[in-house]
Amino acid sequence: MESSVRQIADVTLIRIDGRVDHATAKAFEEVIKPHLDDTGAAPLPKILLDLGGLSFMTSAGLRVLMIAAKACAAQGRDLAVAALQPAIAEIFKISRFDLVLKIHPTVEEGLSSLSSEAAVLWEAG
Amino acid sequence: MRVRFWGTRGSIPVAASGRTIRKKVAKALRLAEGRRFGTEEDLERFIDASIPFPVRHGYGGDTSCIQIEAGDRYTLFDMGSGLRRFGQQVMAEHGPDRPQEYHFFISHMHWDHIMGLPFFPPIYIPGNTIHVYGGHAVSMLQEAFRRQQSNPCFPVYWDQLGARIVFNQLETDRTYEINGFSIRLTDQSHHGGSFGFRFERGGKVLVYSTDTEHKLEDDAQTDAAVSFFKDADLVIYDAMYSLADMVTVKEDWGHSSNVVGVDLCLRAGVKHYCMFHHEPACDDDMILTNLEETRRYAEIVGEGRSMTISTAYDDMVIDLS
Numbered sequence: 001m002e003s004s005v006r007q008i009a010d011v012t013l014i015r016i017d018g019r020v021d022h023a024t025a026k027a028f029e030e031v032i033k034p035h036l037d038d039t040g041a042a043p044l045p046k047i048l049l050d051l052g053g054l055s056f057m058t059s060a061g062l063r064v065l066m067i068a069a070k071a072c073a074a075q076g077r078d079l080a081v082a083a084l085q086p087a088i089a090e091i092f093k094i095s096r097f098d099l100v101l102k103i104h105p106t107v108e109e110g111l112s113s114l115s116s117e118a119a120v121l122w123e124a125g
Numbered sequence: 126m127r128v129r130f131w132g133t134r135g136s137i138p139v140a141a142s143g144r145t146i147r148k149k150v151a152k153a154l155r156l157a158e159g160r161r162f163g164t165e166e167d168l169e170r171f172i173d174a175s176i177p178f179p180v181r182h183g184y185g186g187d188t189s190c191i192q193i194e195a196g197d198r199y200t201l202f203d204m205g206s207g208l209r210r211f212g213q214q215v216m217a218e219h220g221p222d223r224p225q226e227y228h229f230f231i232s233h234m235h236w237d238h239i240m241g242l243p244f245f246p247p248i249y250i251p252g253n254t255i256h257v258y259g260g261h262a263v264s265m266l267q268e269a270f271r272r273q274q275s276n277p278c279f280p281v282y283w284d285q286l287g288a289r290i291v292f293n294q295l296e297t298d299r300t301y302e303i304n305g306f307s308i309r310l311t312d313q314s315h316h317g318g319s320f321g322f323r324f325e326r327g328g329k330v331l332v333y334s335t336d337t338e339h340k341l342e343d344d345a346q347t348d349a350a351v352s353f354f355k356d357a358d359l360v361i362y363d364a365m366y367s368l369a370d371m372v373t374v375k376e377d378w379g380h381s382s383n384v385v386g387v388d389l390c391l392r393a394g395v396k397h398y399c400m401f402h403h404e405p406a407c408d409d410d411m412i413l414t415n416l417e418e419t420r421r422y423a424e425i426v427g428e429g430r431s432m433t434i435s436t437a438y439d440d441m442v443i444d445l446s
Contacts, residue, residue: 058384058388058426059385060388062384066373090421090425091426093418095382095422096368096370100369100373
């Protein structure tokens, strides 16, 4: 699993590539965890997970997403995911995560939904 | 070894409502529209070939009770409401005059896992012997059954039973030889505690693991479950909830998920994963959908590994041979 993080206006955009299963779920959690910590400097109010490069995910990875979603909800922050590959979208549907997470077809649409300023900056490259 | 399911529903028995039956009849009539059946055999063949399983049979509504057929003494998991029908069968087979010996392995004493015993005729017949095994202390096992058959819960009290009933506590760090089975048990996460069982006999391995909430963040629990399931021919597993329900609104309710079962069984090299302890709110169509989705999930995450997946129904039989 590989990851990269960008800050675009008031959105933290986290891109995940590769596989998230029982072997890599901890690493996935470590990528997301710093952005859920609201005890230090104020974190950006919105998180978008770009899962366009995610090719494999099991229940271990879904659990990490749920931890993130619960933490954001408790802090009054927004969290969404975007750009699911077809097999990952199926897993979200089977696990009913499509009913509890905000899912956007593309990163552009996810940013537009979360922040018009971030969407403009994204489009400007 | 043959596994026969007498009860497969979670939490509380359910029965099809009149409205549900009417919908099933309407579906069957639609499917049969314009057809003629010359013989009863023609009709039976049509039912089997052309009427979907949720319409022609359904998954049943009795709570947990599973018989393991091997050897000459009766061996069962749990005493849910399905035990009533098992009792009817053994009474029809043996009548009241031929004493029998029964061995019950109890996951835990929640109501839906013991409620069948007062309706199990052999307990009222002197000469029968009933061994009850569990991971809980004997005093806790006894208390649960005594309470169930005491005022004001039931009119026939525990001390009025005719059979000899023997309670046995099993420990998790030992292997027991009972009825020709090599038996181990494991602690599970559930309110009040529950225990899973691993039975081995003749080179075949059966695991019964219900009423267990698998905490995905607990690596030790995951490793222990994978080790307990290792290379089993059949794992009967608590698949009561969707994963989203299990980690949100139903967190800490003590049950697991269909997809967690897939992940554990694939890692453990299990040959057959059987979904069990169905959510009472699920109708037959929903249970079939859950099965199809679970198979699809296994296809995606299995990456070519082969595993049979079924969903339990009352009267289902699985041969391990």
